[in-house]
Amino acid sequence: MPATLMNQRDLEFMLYELFDSEALTSRDRYQDHDRQTFNEVVNTAKIIAEKYFLPIRQKLDTHQPTFDGKKVHIIPELKTAIDAVNESGIGAATADYELGGMQLPPIIASAAGAYLSVAGGVGMGYNMLTTANANLLQAHGNAELIETWVKPMREGRFMGTMAMTEPGSGSALGDLITKAVKADDGTYRITGNKIYISGGDHDLSDNIVHLVLARIQGAPKGVKGISLFVVPKFLLNDDGSIGADNDVALAGLFHKMGGRAQTSTALSFGEKQGSIGYLVGEEHCGLKYMFHMMNEARIMVGTSGAVLAVAGYQYSVDYAKNRPQGRLPSCKDPQSPMVNIIEHADVKRMLLAQKAYAEGAMALVLYGTQLSDDELTAVTVEQRQHAHILLDFLTPIIKTWPSEYGPKANSLAIQVMGGHGYINEHPVEMFYRDNRLNPIHEGTTGIQSLDLLTRKVPMNNLQGYKATLAEMVITIDEAKHYPSLHEFSSQLTQAVATLSTTTETVLAAMSTKNIDLALANSVKYLELFGHVIIAWLWLKQSIVATKAIAEQPHQADMDFYQGKLLACQYFYRFELPKINVWSNLLVTTDSTSFDMQPDWF
């Protein structure tokens, strides 16, 4: 069966109809670009994806990296593929020209990256982490750090990691114990153990630049005593060439259910003489800097959830269109020919659900990506500030919703294909396994929900929260001009009201009741908010589709827009009503989970 990596028509819809990316070319930073160069980049990514990654996708999954006690072995084809990405420039697509970048808008890079991600499994994860690492250093490192480490990362010669998690503390970063001791030369000696470090060791680059969170001797306890260090695998000689080993030892590889192309490592820093670390920014401010990378990584995780959902959806649609089996209930004649399974209503339901999840999630992550661009490059200060407020607020939702609903979409892709979906002859079972990591890493769903309720909502007198609701109201008002969208606009109006009431009750409970009780159902609040946001983005898509249909486009486009409207309808009828169940738990401050005692399990 031919592999359709992404739905090109839908990507065009997202980029140019839903989010008007072409308008970005009027910004100074992007003045050298036009829609044609955007498309060329996306197309180049598609070609590299099909030529270098797709042929090795399954091999990357079945030949996961191994460690023989001395070296990590990854199939060498991966390096060839990553080199091809770097040579094309896409590896540093969004970076400044002077740092070897192409100064492309992030949303275009994201569309290009989607092809590479689908074809390469998580092989592209090495590049994406490297980019996020470089971006952090560029924002918070001094000139020397940038010159020394960022440039080779942009060129693909070095790769980067984020080294936060420790065996004893997991998600609770405030309890990390990796130590940093200042040396006479101003550098630090780092000692400690980190686990689950993605890309923590491999042979894909000349060097690995670890960004390590550690506690300087005498620092306060908790998150306020954490500093950030560059700790390279190899030190550099004065001429920039690779120098001595920096005492960063691979303690082991983890064997994961999915995402197997990307090493997940346990690292020991400084077991012999102490690893040399270079402080980033100020002492004790490390977590703030790390959040620069973490926020970017959270959008990357959401994007991964969305892209894998699209991939499984595309694949199962292709399968359903070409697999004859059974007859409709209305047909009782066993002599009649079989129908393709896409004719069965329940298969259509499962495909619609995937479409609603996948394209809803894709719209959300591209929206977030565009906001991350706007906060830096939008024309006015007000626009930049507005984008910053929205992105800051929405990050937990952008990270979580695609991560939670992407795997659900992948499960449906398996189900559409039946037994064929469960075997590794087809990639959907791999998507399902790969995607299951997304609700875990870069802050679990539970942690995102606490971030949303305890920080993001109350922040600056509900500024981000109110700005988000205002965006929804704008869309609702626009939708009211289209009678065919009345069902959706009125339902979203009601959903926003439910969200408001729920938010007020929860905030009141947080200040008047036991805080542990008030937050006990925080994940349900995040899920509720996520559903309302996705409903909003589906309404936005439906407005575009409705306008386009009015212009009587050619048949293929007409079909495409009809599909958008039906997927929107699916979401509003099958999914959105669930918010009432969640709202009810929240407005009553349901105490079931809070009341449960450990000994009762």
Add this chain to the structure above:
Amino acid sequence: MPATLMNQRDLEFMLYELFDSEALTSRDRYQDHDRQTFNEVVNTAKIIAEKYFLPIRQKLDTHQPTFDGKKVHIIPELKTAIDAVNESGIGAATADYELGGMQLPPIIASAAGAYLSVAGGVGMGYNMLTTANANLLQAHGNAELIETWVKPMREGRFMGTMAMTEPGSGSALGDLITKAVKADDGTYRITGNKIYISGGDHDLSDNIVHLVLARIQGAPKGVKGISLFVVPKFLLNDDGSIGADNDVALAGLFHKMGGRAQTSTALSFGEKQGSIGYLVGEEHCGLKYMFHMMNEARIMVGTSGAVLAVAGYQYSVDYAKNRPQGRLPSCKDPQSPMVNIIEHADVKRMLLAQKAYAEGAMALVLYGTQLSDDELTAVTVEQRQHAHILLDFLTPIIKTWPSEYGPKANSLAIQVMGGHGYINEHPVEMFYRDNRLNPIHEGTTGIQSLDLLTRKVPMNNLQGYKATLAEMVITIDEAKHYPSLHEFSSQLTQAVATLSTTTETVLAAMSTKNIDLALANSVKYLELFGHVIIAWLWLKQSIVATKAIAEQPHQADMDFYQGKLLACQYFYRFELPKINVWSNLLVTTDSTSFDMQPDWF
């Protein structure tokens, strides 16, 4: 971490408090048994599970069977483990004494089997299919077939399969094309290809007894032209010893996401001279016989979904009780000690959800297992008939609900454990993969939902449907005696009313509207019905718990019963209200999926 395979206290609750299994000893068939022999069997299974299966569980997953073109290779430890089961007699626990069985009630065999399943992954699948195969032959085969094939299967010398699915027709059995031609000696020559045949080849037994669906030359098209044959891998000599190869060739092994210990095979029958097949029962009645095995297999699938859910739940509870991380939101002091994660409300929520799914599903499958016993061994004809009606009706729900909610429970087990849940150091990621097959095999969820709505509900003037609702009303009436259960009994009353209204509307739509439209949301109907059934079984459990608490049991039991009540509350507050969303789609005969066109995807 110590492995707790099953929750022994909960199994005792299910067997002796929820379903009075001890009363079974008053039936003639079980007169040699008492509670002590029941417990001994379960305990023997536990010992075998821990001694033979648990040590190889991960190895079975990572060393899946291979085929070198001549022979299938499975790690030899599996044969040792299966031999231990057969030697203990548990392999044929429910069979008659004269066939080498122990004449144990199926519910006791099921409890014993749960330990073996959890410890052995799907290694026990070979035995379970063999038992179901033998049961079919015993019910529908003639004396010669029983003597020749059933006996060695009961002894574990031969193993059995069910060979239904074909590459061209999948779930649509009516379209199968495997041919049978009658020979002069009364046997048949079978030719054709079958796929996804579990246990279709291996070296665990002396012979393999395939039950093959095929079409006799000249038979009518569709399901009414299908016959059933015994087609052994090896023919037998007159003295019963293994004879000539029967031209059943292994065409390939499938590589599955989970359940890897059990071979899934493509088989070619009769490529050379035709495989010899022995007709079971009458010509053209094969599908009816196969349903004997399939119904049993459907309960086995539901049981697998439930048992794997319990396994993941147990494991993640143990982990959460022993893993310190973070502090409660009410604690702002970074100097204070970390709490075990089971203290976090959201972790408790995820454990409660698992408990509600896993123990709800377990109650359902044990109820179904008891019905399958009652329909044969209950004392009066009326009781047997009543059990038959209920089981026949409930089979699609017993198969589906645990299959759909088991994987959801396993996903939560992963989430509780975070990164540790995603790596193969812990078994929960394997449970998640293994369990994902259950909504697919032995009739997908979609197929079960059509079976429920088009056959089971209307059958005999809604006989099974009404009998099921009547059972629920009995429980509601009993619950009304306990004020603390009022919330649940009144909610279940309402849920039964919703189910009734929904059923009436759907049945009306099926007779007045386009049948393809009327059935378009059949899966939502199945899900709704399943949720009401599980709510009912939780109410039953709560009645037992409430009575027990009133007797002021010792602390450990008090904790256990409190847990039951909270899990029930979780299900009623977090899950049951979803039925209103599904009901609304059904009573409005929502046409979204029906209206969607293939070209719009």
